[in-house]
Amino acid sequence: MIARYKLLLTIAAVALLQVSAAYGAAVLPQYSHDKTLGVGSCASSLCHGAVETWRDSNVFQNEYVTWSRSDKHARAYAVLLNDKSKAIAKKLALPKPAHESDLCLDCHTHNPKPAQRTQGFQIADGIACESCHGPADRWVKSHVEPGATHANNVARGMYPTEDDVSRARLCLSCHLGTKDKFVTHKIMSAGHPRMSFELDTFTQIGPAHFRIDADWQRRKGSWNEVRAWAIGQAVASQELLTLLQGPRGRDGLFPELVLFDCHSCHHPMADVRNTAARVGAGPGFVRLNDANLLMLRQIARRVVPADAAVFAQHVERLHKSVASGSDALAQARAVEQLIAAMIPKISSHKFSGEDLKAVMLGLIDDGLTGQYSDYQGAEQAVMAMQSVADLLGRQNLMRTQPLKPTIKRLLATVSQDEKYQPAAFTKVLRELKTNVETGTGK
Ligand code: HEC
Ligand code: HEC
Ligand code: HEC
Ligand code: HEC
Known part of the structure; x- marks a missing residue:
């Protein structure tokens, strides 16, 4: 019995290795x-x-x-x-x-x-x-x-910069950090800016020195902005969880604070928000920066619908174990493994018009139920909505022109992290929902 169990484990390990060899395993240029x-x-x-x-x-x-x-x-x-x-x-x-x-x-x-x-x-x-x-x-x-x-x-x-997973690993190696290089809370406290990154948005504002046309796709394969967004979220979540488990995840007695939501500590005390309630672990604790995990939960609903609920439960359990201090590393590992299994599925998923609309509405609904009351979640959600709306418009799946002024106002609500007001964000979000549902859809 034990021997059979071991064999199964070996097979699983080999399968995992093959997956990781195919997805984003290229050595980073620096090394x-x-x-x-x-x-x-x-x-x-x-x-x-x-x-x-x-x-x-x-x-x-x-x-x-x-x-x-x-x-x-x-x-x-x-x-x-x-x-x-x-x-x-x-x-x-x-x-x-x-x-x-x-x-x-x-x-x-x-x-x-x-x-x-x-x-x-x-x-x-x-x-x-x-x-x-x-x-x-x-x-x-x-x-x-x-x-x-x-x-x-x-x-x-x-x-292979054309491959989403490899590109995400490359960009995030500097825009989030790795076990080998990392901007710690100490470096940020000394004046380094907070980091924020979204693969699709940042690839476009580069400015891009390439054009994705039929010739590019013939030479290099398919390109899809929403898939790139989804992969960027998965790789960033994975990297954060890896950092949390490694030696970088600690700073003396404390966990490394950069891995947590900055504004869960950095906001005036008089501004009582009770934001911690959103992750179901009671008031007043420091949340892990789950901005990417929140996006990934949305992605899971479309890409692996059968596993989406399990994923969401694991993320919730992770929050609770971070809050209670028990089993947090094991939980981080469990979530990381779920993500590793999800990455090949996202890579081969063909994002349909239905997927895009569902992601857009799902993001809006999560926002309306208070899931983005922490700034970093709201910031990621707005970048995501922008990417999804762009693609819906370009593929003629929705008349997105009328959405643009509302998205612009939504962007304004997250333009300064220190001034972020969850209530102002959800107000504009409600308008966006009405826009998407009435008359602008096709
Ligand atoms: C920050 C990362 C980055 C830097 C720096 C960079 N590139 Fe790129 N480059 C990319 C990405 C991403 C793509 C798009 C994906 C692809 O085509 O592989 C790309 C695409 C290209 C392409 C391919 C276009 C095509 O149609 O196949 C060429 C050529 C290119 N870059 C040349 C350069 C040159 C020359 C430099 C230096 C002057 C440079 N790149 C600097 C990231 C970068
Ligand atoms: C070797 C590290 C490194 C890599 C790899 C890297 N970046 Fe950067 N990136 C930086 C640094 C550092 C800056 C800030 C430069 C500055 O402020 O002058 C930056 C700035 C940017 C900016 C400008 C942001 C702003 O606030 O205006 C964009 C966009 C960007 N990077 C996108 C990307 C993308 C997309 C990739 C992957 C294809 C990538 N970067 C890969 C280190 C890197
Ligand atoms: C893990 C990668 C990483 C390390 C390590 C790192 N940086 Fe950065 N740094 C970045 C990125 C990425 C940005 C751009 C942030 C953005 O705009 O989103 C940046 C931005 C900056 C900026 C602001 C740039 C501007 O245009 O205003 C300064 C200043 C800076 N870094 C200095 C430093 C110094 C000094 C160190 C060493 C103590 C350092 N950085 C270490 C990645 C890094
Ligand atoms: C667990 C709570 C906590 C989290 C999370 C946290 N910080 Fe801090 N931060 C602190 C404390 C405590 C100090 C020290 C304040 C002091 O010395 O007065 C500090 C100091 C700073 C300072 C220097 C300010 C000063 O007055 O010296 C900066 C800048 C900063 N943090 C940025 C960030 C960023 C960016 C993030 C998220 C990536 C973050 N912090 C996450 C608790 C936190």
């Missing part, structure tokens, strides 16, 4: 063993540095110009030289200035090990092409040869 050539190798006007887009090319070829002129990643290193960074480094009593500390360099530029740097590499270039597309040593020549394919480039060390 690749390939050598980084530096942005100069990409920037020539015959390559990616043309001022105008090329007519006969399947990529714009002005990616360098877009990046260097209007992408904040190009200036991410320079940030480390400004007064704000100097103040942070001083408050943290770092032994070296910010622009020489790996603590900061790991996210504010491409910071591979010295052995992976070539002469062309400049730390001051910031988050350049190879920070996202992978060190180019083995693919720089082959990616422009006749007959080059994306699969071959990836086999030669190009990072």
Whole structure:
């Protein structure tokens, strides 16, 4: 009996390994063993540095110009030289200035090990092409040869940025953090801004230096904004739960506060909100930052309807065990495993018009029942509604033009975290619900 049980466990472990190998297991560019050539190798006007887009090319070829002129990643290193960074480094009593500390360099530029740097590499270039597309040593020549394919480039060390799970892991490695690099509450208290990220929204405001057209899809597979949003939520939730369980999840006697909802502590006492009640664990406790989990609960209802209730129960149990202090790590692990199983299903899910409308209304209803009374949940919900509405409009599934002014007002209610008023948020949300239900639907 025990032997059979062990065998089953082994099979399950192998299946899990295969899943994780297929989904987002590519080595992040910073830790690749390939050598980084530096942005100069990409920037020539015959390559990616043309001022105008090329007519006969399947990529714009002005990616360098877009990046260097209007992408904040190009200036991410320079940030480390400004007064704000100097103040942070001083408050943290770092032994070296910010622009020489790996603590900061790991996210504010491409910071591979010295052995992976070539002469062309400049730390001051910031988050350049190879920070996202992978060190180019083995693919720089082959990616422009006749007959080059994306699969071959990836086999030669190009990072699969087109794959939602891999892209989510890449972006979130800096925009949320990992076990190897992380903005702790201590760093935030020294002046680092709060982090917020949503994969679809942030991919679009980049600004994007690529165009998803029929040619892109032929070369790289399908692209769907709502699927990307869903994957972004799943990967971020997974990362948060991993951090919670690891050594990063503690700060001395306390759990690492960054993993909790900032505003569950940081709001004036006179402003009594009793927000903790929403997770069913009684008043006055510090909530885990569940913004991504709230979105994922909505996604589960469409993608794995049979398991959605179980998922919701586990999240509730997680909140309760965080509040009571018993079994929290085991609960975090259980939720993390449910998410790992969900990721391949989200990846292969075809989001239909019905799904999109249901997600939109589900988000609104969760908001109306007070689920987004914590700021970070509301912030994620608004970004989600915007992505879903965009896609519904573009696919002609709903007349979303009339929704835009209401969504804009909803955005205004979350534009300043310190000033967030749950009541003002739900008021606009109620209007949005009426808009969606009356006359604007098709
Ligand atoms: C885990 C990755 C990570 C680490 C580690 C990190 N940062 Fe950041 N930092 C970011 C991201 C991402 C942003 C952008 C946040 C946003 O706008 O959403 C940012 C923003 C900033 C900003 C504000 C930039 C602006 O345009 O106003 C400063 C200043 C800053 N970081 C300094 C530092 C310093 C100094 C350190 C080291 C002590 C550091 N960061 C460590 C990821 C990181
Ligand atoms: C912050 C991450 C990031 C940085 C930095 C970055 N890219 Fe990209 N790039 C992406 C993403 C995401 C895509 C879209 C997915 C894809 O096509 O793989 C993309 C797509 C592309 C494409 C493919 C377009 C297509 O139709 O196949 C090219 C070419 C490209 N980038 C070149 C560059 C160059 C050159 C640089 C540096 C000047 C650069 N990128 C910097 C993330 C980045
Ligand atoms: C190596 C770390 C790193 C990676 C990888 C990374 N980013 Fe960033 N990103 C940063 C930092 C640091 C900043 C802040 C720069 C600044 O404020 O000047 C930033 C800023 C941004 C901004 C501007 C935000 C604002 O407030 O204006 C967007 C949008 C963005 N990143 C999207 C992405 C996306 C999408 C990906 C994945 C394709 C990605 N990033 C990957 C570190 C990273
Ligand atoms: C468990 C409660 C708790 C949570 C959750 C929490 N903080 Fe704090 N935070 C504190 C305490 C306590 C201090 C120290 C205040 C002091 O020194 O006066 C602090 C200090 C700060 C400070 C410095 C303010 C000052 O007066 O020195 C900043 C900035 C900050 N936190 C940001 C954040 C952000 C951003 C988050 C969420 C990502 C967050 N905090 C989550 C309790 C919390």
